[in-house]
Amino acid sequence: MHSLKPLTPLGGTTPRRDEYPGLILMENPDWAMASVAARAGSVKKLASAFTTFAQGKLAAVESIDNSGKITNFWTAPDQWMVMAPFASHESLAADLKAALGNTASVVEQTDGWCRFDLSGAHAVNTLERLSAANSRRMQANRVCRTQIDHLGCFMLCHKAGQDFSILGPRSAAASLHHALTTAAISIA
């Protein structure tokens, strides 16, 4: 076991938690992530190899698949982001590469992102001040890539109108957090 202590994207040793009337905002560093992109002509082979590995399915366009042991969501044509709990899956990328072989290009993305979970009745009121995405009508298990505070982010909906995650570039975590909290306070 190595000796290096991790920091969260916001620079803490523990994740940041903010609470507002109708909204809980949580920094969430507990997900390992890896991108999976199909090699040319290998989408079908990849899909079946992935199902063998994760039991779930590769998600449809702008969707999240939660049906297996680990989650994935669509990011681009023939490309997905796979997510699993960090504590048990820090080696997610290597494990995926081993399982998927030459059907896919796998890249570790765990620390490419910061993740904030928004929960509560004011979640959409907050998000509609930040993103052009129609968060108010977003269904559960849908995802879209959108701009928040000029940053390319993924918006994941876990429960319509209620529970969302925002994945943004890790280096801009502080700015993204500031934008989220500012909008949360702004709601009349």
Add this chain to the structure above:
Amino acid sequence: MTQTMRLGGGMIDRSKPLNFRFDGKSYQGFDGDTLASALMANDVRLIGRSFKYHRPRGVLTAGSDEPNALVELREGARREPNSRATVAELFDGLVAQSQNRWPSLSFDALAINDRFSNFLTAGFYYKTFMWPAAFWEKLYEPIIRRAAGLGSLSLAEDPDSYDKGFLHCDLLIIGAGPAGLSAALTAARAGAEIILADEDFRLGGRLNSETHPLDDAPASDWINASIAELESLPNVRLMPRTTVIGAFDHGIFGAVERVSDHLLTPPEGKPRQTLWRIYTKRSLLAAGAAERPIAFPNNDRPGILLAGALQSYVNRWAATPARRIAVFTNNDTGHRTALDLIAKGIEIAAVIDPRPDVTRTGDYPLLAGAVVSNTAGRLGLKSIEVRLASGEMRRLECQALAVSGGWNPNVHMTCHKRGLPVWDEGIAAFVPGETGAQGMFVAGAAEGRFSTADALTRGMEQAIVALGELDRKAHTIALPKAENDTGSITPCWQVKGGKGRAWLDFQNDVTTKDVKLAHQEGFRSVEHLKRYTTLGMATDQGKTANMGALAIMAELAGKSIPETGTTIYRPPYTPVAIAAFAGRSRGTDFRPTRLTPSHQWAVEQGAVFVETGNWLRAQWFPRPGETDWRQSVDREVLATRRSVGICDVTTLGKIDIQGSDAATFINKVYANGFAKLPVGKTRYGLMLREDGIVMDDGTTARLAEDHFVMTTTTANAVSVYRHLEFARQCLWPGLDVQLISTTEAWAQFAVAGPNSRKLLEKIVDKNFDISNEAFPFMACGEITVCGGLRARLFRISFSGELAFEIAVPSRYGDALIRQLMQAGEEFEATPYGTEALGVMRIEKGHAAGNELNGTTTALNLGMARMVSKTKDSIGSTLSEREGLNQPDALMQVGLRPLDKSRKVTAGAHLMVRTAAANAKNDQGYITSACYSPNLGHSIGIGFLKNGAERKGEILRAVSPLTNLEIEVEVVSAHFIDPEGKRLHA
């Protein structure tokens, strides 16, 4: 003595008195008042001075079309000039000042302009201040600005915050009058997502100003019931205090919500206003109509206001400008005004109607076939002069005059996408033509259907059609019984033959005379008329002015109004604060900030930071006792070259490239060869644009046969990624290659200097051999550090020293820099910032952003031989163009001052010793310069014509901008270790 002009009734809450001040004097109004209605209730008629002639002015309208009653609202940093008193919602503690007057509103010294009005006609400024040109900016403009002006800015930063937001709906309804409300009910009951926006703080539109019953009950009953129903529905968003400011492409609208404008100060953290971008599938314009004045001599005195506005004041706000009032109208609505006034106990001096056959509708004196030919009362109306049908003149005492010249449908939003309104003879007004705006419908008074019954019906009908287009079935709803008086009108644009000027544009002081003059001088197009006279170019965009001017213009030209045409309206519908457009993007929040993984650690070290793009990077790390940045930077450079230095280089772009064709792909995007790069090796790559100019450079490592990691410069990370995607998707879609950015995922540190290997050997796990033999220059590999953490190691060097770059997952970056510094203690490891990085790369002659400046080729950079001729790569063909390969092409060279004490400056141009310093003699320029602590003097690199052949030549470096002129010698750009021995150590 308070509120002497307050009447009974109205939609004000008398249990909530509000105190306010105007021009230093205290007054009281009620909750529900506007500043204008509260001033009126307090018998304040004089509110401002006009723009050019400083004419005393009062309230003309009761809405956002107000040209006269402009005030400076609030105090201190919140002071906002040119606020329309007619839409300023009253709150306790409101403070307002009149503007454009000195020393006081009732005695204004610059009212002298009014006496010189003969000189100040249309085009005065153009004609008078034409030359000398130099006088314009320094002399004329400041004087004119002071004399002819509106309010003044606070010149302090706006202390409030402004939000932006995004909304989506099936149907946006603009205006919550009878048409808007009936449309909203129809669409809401059909389950459509709707937004109902109205600029007023009270929904109901014109119904709030009229006394017509709905279903034999006050209209407010139906309004309240409708609002209650809409509020209860989850698919409806009611947005009072929200002005839709523009219709844009493909159903996008802009809207400003005045969230806290009705409060003294916004609650902590809450916005003053929110600028919404609304994505609509369909929209319905139900913005009503605006009344227009009639041009008659001296029609601008305080106390002269529009008849419909007066109805609003007496009915909605229970305030009147006078106890004895005359009405001048060319249409039936003026008569309704008279009836409403009588009902409030106000005496009607007369209703003057130019229509000879008009009949009375109530108990008031009617002067049919008559016109108002003049008025009297400098600071407030005292009397009017009427020319009767017989030609006889009659003077009538009255303190207010209500004027109605007819109504203009508010077609503005239908013009924003270049739709042209069309003339409707029946109502003598323009109505919407083809809107040009995708999915826009119009209903009610906005389409020229003025009766309440029509508005209600049309709102419903249009909502049904609009939703039908979205395949949603909406049903008819039960509408209340309402008046259905379509009214009649005989156009009366101006009263001729009287003495004195007749105003068309009150805000910009344009009179009928100016229009005549413009016509005489040949300005025949309405667009020219507008610009020459400035008609319609004030903050109200001529909402009350344009129609009258157009009609007079048509008459002068002997044409019909539709032949004469109309100017079209552009967004915004009403003025928008710049702060609302800025939103939260102010100050340090202007754009996001990116922090490196070692940021916290660098802060602890007292680092000085610099913005590079969005990144904050450590620029240097001052030590106690260092007083000048150069001391810190020199120390960092020397320490690195002597032992070992550490620098966070995470900001460089990193692109993961995989696939069976990855090598082929990279071979196409880099000018030099990559196909044969062995696994475990890194190579410098030169990326060209298709035109042969250098786009970017960096190193690319081959981690596996089908796996590369490309680095880009910090500045170009985004554009290079975009370029690669273009190459992958558009140029070579058949290649098996996948891309993803990993810039953020890895914390990367440069460890440079003769002791860098020794330091890293303490960090890198023992099973990895990083000796020179096992891990030579340009080697790369996946390793583990600190007891098993996955990491990447690259033996690359920007400094020219033995150097490595080591990367770990970002969350461990902070721990790693601390570990490196601890392990490096025995070598006096020194953190260095971007300045030292820059000094070392200049000493080494490495090109960076200053050299890759979008104008330079591989040849210029001395890398012409790198551009492979044996393969296809982006830019290789056009880099062979003759023009880019002239014998005297610029070549990168090093430069050192003959006098070692002199400083070389980037940006200086190079001249031969004897030639004059001018563009013709230009030999090249210096791109980067610094003080080299290793050489003990200043050095530079730059581009010099035929530079490769000119080593040893003495030139002059000239910079007139910095007053620099020094002699420099052309040398190799590789100032340090030109043989590269250190790299391979």
Add this chain to the structure above:
Amino acid sequence: MIINHPLLGPRDAQEFTYLGDANLINRPDWQAEDAVDQFHEYLYQRDNPAGKHRELWYHEAGDRSWLVVTRDTLTHEITGVELARDVALKSGRGK
């Protein structure tokens, strides 16, 4: 403006980066005898129609797809949106 992305549906044009004429897909053969002339034509000689224009847009803040958008430069009406990759493959581009 709204661009109707073939995979994602309507998206605000603000999410996209504009490049220019879709003809940039048709990159000439570097081995042609008159390659320099062809590349010059390809890179610099663009039509600038007042009307329908096929142009390249990149969904930078979205799924990173390059799109070929057919847009009327007078009215901004968009009459077609395709994945540029499909267009390129159809026009015979490969490796």
